[in-house]
Amino acid sequence: MSVPLPAHRRLPRSLYLHIPFCHRRCFYCDFPVVPLGDQADGSRSPSVEHYLALLLQDLDAAPVGPPLSTLYIGGGTPSLLSPEQLGRLLGAVRCHWGLAPGAEVTLEMDPASFDQQRLESVLTLGVNRVSLGGQSFDDAVLAGLGRRHRAEQLREACGWLQQAQRAGLLQSWSLDLIVNLPDQTVQHWGWELEQAMEQAPPHLSIYDLIVEPGTVFERRHRAGQLNLPEQDFAADQLEYTHSRLALAGYGHYEISSWALPGHVSRHNRSYWSGAGWWAFGLGATSGVGGERLVRPRTRDAYSSWVQHHAGHQGGDPALMPPLEDLLLVGLRRREGVDLLWLQRSGLWKSSQPLVMWLQQALKPWLEQGLAVLTKERLRLPAPAGFGLSNAVLADLLLALERAEPSAPTG
Numbered sequence: 001m002s003v004p005l006p007a008h009r010r011l012p013r014s015l016y017l018h019i020p021f022c023h024r025r026c027f028y029c030d031f032p033v034v035p036l037g038d039q040a041d042g043s044r045s046p047s048v049e050h051y052l053a054l055l056l057q058d059l060d061a062a063p064v065g066p067p068l069s070t071l072y073i074g075g076g077t078p079s080l081l082s083p084e085q086l087g088r089l090l091g092a093v094r095c096h097w098g099l100a101p102g103a104e105v106t107l108e109m110d111p112a113s114f115d116q117q118r119l120e121s122v123l124t125l126g127v128n129r130v131s132l133g134g135q136s137f138d139d140a141v142l143a144g145l146g147r148r149h150r151a152e153q154l155r156e157a158c159g160w161l162q163q164a165q166r167a168g169l170l171q172s173w174s175l176d177l178i179v180n181l182p183d184q185t186v187q188h189w190g191w192e193l194e195q196a197m198e199q200a201p202p203h204l205s206i207y208d209l210i211v212e213p214g215t216v217f218e219r220r221h222r223a224g225q226l227n228l229p230e231q232d233f234a235a236d237q238l239e240y241t242h243s244r245l246a247l248a249g250y251g252h253y254e255i256s257s258w259a260l261p262g263h264v265s266r267h268n269r270s271y272w273s274g275a276g277w278w279a280f281g282l283g284a285t286s287g288v289g290g291e292r293l294v295r296p297r298t299r300d301a302y303s304s305w306v307q308h309h310a311g312h313q314g315g316d317p318a319l320m321p322p323l324e325d326l327l328l329v330g331l332r333r334r335e336g337v338d339l340l341w342l343q344r345s346g347l348w349k350s351s352q353p354l355v356m357w358l359q360q361a362l363k364p365w366l367e368q369g370l371a372v373l374t375k376e377r378l379r380l381p382a383p384a385g386f387g388l389s390n391a392v393l394a395d396l397l398l399a400l401e402r403a404e405p406s407a408p409t410g
Contacts, residue, residue: 011065012288014270015097017055017089018281019078020299021048023112027146027220028178030212032283032297033076038148043082051282051299052085054306056092058280061311065278067098070267072106074131079109083121090125104129104171104266111157112149119160123169129265130161130173131205137195138188141181146216158199165202172263174203179241180234181209182227189237190244197248202263206241207256208234235387242383252382253334255389272333274326278313290319323347324400327378328393336372336379350403361399365392 020034021042034047042048071093078086086107099105106129107122114122119130136142137151164170175196179189196204211217211226220226229237242252250258254272257265270277271287279286283297293314296302320326323342330337339354348354358373365371370385371378371392380386 011063012276012278013066013069013100014267014275014277015068015071015093016267016277016279016281016284016286017059017071017073017093018279018284019073019075019081020051020282021045021080022075022077022110023080023148024146027144027216028209028212029146030215031076034282034299036080040080041082042080042085047299048081048085052081052088054303055281056088058306058310059092059096062096062278062280063311063313065097067100068093068103069100070104070106070270071099072108072267073127074106074108076108077110077113077133078107079113079118079122083118083125086122086127087125090127099126106131106265106267108133109157110149111153114157116160116163119164120169123164128171130170131176132157132161132173132201133176134158134196135176135178136181137192144182145178155199158201162200172202174205174265175199175201176205176207178207178209179237180229184229186233186237186240190240193241193244197245202260203265204245204250204258205256205265206258235384238387239383242386251334252386255332255386269333272329274321274329276321286313287321288313290321320345320347324397327396331378331380331389331393331396334379334382336377338376339378340376357399357403361396362392365395 018032020032021036021040022033023038023040024035025033034051036045036047073086073089081089090105093099105127107127108131109119110133132154134154134157135145135147137154139150142150158175161170161173165173177192177196179192209217209228211221211228217226221228245252245258249260251261251264252258253264254268257268259265276288277286278288279293279295281295282299282302283295285292285294291314293312296305326342326347327337339358342348343354350357355373355375358378359366362371362373362378365385365388366373370380370388372381372385380389380392385392
């Protein structure tokens with residue numbers, strides 16, 4: 001039975017489904033994942049079948065809303081699932097919400113988890129966008145990251161995606177890379193970028209390595225075995241990446257995202273715009289109204305949670321997200337934050353005009369040109385502003401915390 005929600009607010013039109021299974025846990029990964037071994041196949045795994053039953057139970061109890069504009073199936077390695085298993089998931093989504101005409105349906109895929117026939121079978125189910133977890137074109141780097149695939153498999157997978165796009169079977173696809181790795185040089189990163197562009201992906205997601213607690217990399221870092229680049233080096237890498245990809249026609253539309261015209265990730269933009277989204281599965285985070293809800297990160301805890309709270313999304317769609325959330329996600333985007341909309345939303349409670357308050361809170365950054373403020377918008381210019389976004393956002397949050405009680409609150 002679906003959880004009822006008020007109808008007077010616009011309900012989310014984006015959905016995230018988490019498939020936690022993967023072949024192995026990479027050395028940098030702190031996601032809620034369940035490694036099954038290098039030879040695993042979802043169609044032969046009782047663990048996968050049990051999890052899918054839980055996920056479908058969770059989904060079936062969800063609030064009913066309008067047809068979805070975007071669906072993202074992430075993980076883990078969702079491409080470990082068989083086409084039949086993916087078909088069941090997509091069928092449940094269509095029955096519960098429906099997919100709007102032209103909906104973006106993304107599946108994360110690992111180069112070592114599928115062949116061309118499997119890809120074609122997946123695309124016939126309605127998947128029209130693929131996010132390919134490449135990370136590197138260097139076999140030594142891939143081994144050092146704990147990845148299962150090798151560069152030859154990555155290039156082969158890119159070729160299949162190119163063919164599918166040319167044949168009209170696939171609308172778009174994205175390639176993931178990781179930058180600022182241990183011992184990485186400017187020359188090596190330049191080579192990685194050239195290898196990536198040779199594959200002609202319509203979209204690139206390039207993430208800074210973050211050493212997360214509990215990972216293999218974190219243990220090595222504490223032992224002094226991880227030679228990480230300095231912050232200045234990382235800023236130079238971002239500037240080079242921005243310039244090189246601009247020459248190739250890619251727009252830097254979000255801190256970690258570049259796209260050719262017409263190929264931005266609509267699903268990810270729903271996060272960065274402050275719009276709400278449904279989310280289901282192990283460790284999945286939903287964003288409905290003014291609240292984010294994180295489901296349990298272990299299988300036993302998630303199973304128990306589903307029995308008592310299936311379908312729950314946490315927030316009230318009648319509420320707006322907190323002001324600080326809208327500022328933080330908005331500043332990830334090239335266009336920044338729409339200040340006029342924020343003023344109209346009623347989230348800014350102070351008698352002091354929002355623009356004037358921002359001028360004071362971000363004065364050093366504005367003077368250095370690392371933040372840009374007009375009456376209509378606040379944004380961080382790429383690449384320099386994007387490169388220092390964490391420091392800018394930290395100052396902004398600190399200023400919000402220090403604001404008088406009548407000033408901004410969520």
